[in-house]
Amino acid sequence: MLAYHNDPVIKADILAQLQAHYDADEIIQGHYWENGKGCAVGCTIYGSDHAAYERLFGIPAGLAYLEDTIFEHLPNGDAKQWPLRFMRAIVPGADLSMAGPKFLRWVLHSIALPNAGAGAADSTAHSAAYIAVYRAAHSATNPAARSAADSAAYAAVYRAAHSAAYIAADSAAWGEAYNAAHSAAWGALANKLIELLEAA
Helix, strand or coil: CCHHHHCHHHHHHHHHHHHHHHHCCCECCCCCEECCEECHHHHHHCCCCCCHHHHHHCCCHHHHHHHHHHHHHCCHHHHHHHHHHHHHHCCCCCCCCCHHHHHHHHHHHHHHHHHHHHHHCCCHHHHHHHHHHHHHHHHHHCHHHHCCCCHHHHHHHHHHHHHHHHHHHCCCCCCHHHHHHHHHHHHHHHHHHHHHHHHC
16 A cells, blocks of 8 residues: 555645645544534544545555544644644655554564553553553554554544644643643654655
């Protein structure tokens, strides 16, 4: 499976569609597609079927789940730009099959493992978050789970991203400091995913 089915016109068309939604302030968090407005996925496919990314754009469903969850946790201004950033980063003809597993390995080694030790001993929630990341990393790097058709494995990538951001932000005090840490954690996830998409 090649990104945009190796056709630059497909990329140009979806970027024009997303730009129109951005310009009309129709990219919103919390809804897939409703009354002419929607989230990153909703404004891209006018629905909620993440697997449609494979058919329409040659993009693995797991990456659609990641786009979705990152979008919902970014600050509003960054979220509105996120669908365009995501689609712009992908080069027509790129093989994106390893982008999800590479992202997850980075999550595990750069966020989950360094941050899990501080809270896992005294918090069931921290332990559960760490285990979720570990299990997702195992399933996503298993050759059988790399199949674009295996949406369950890609859903594990989605859960791991959420867990990792929670772990990274949870060491901050509640209130504004926590919110800032949470936003920074999701911003780091977004930037790393863009880096991997551009490099594919």
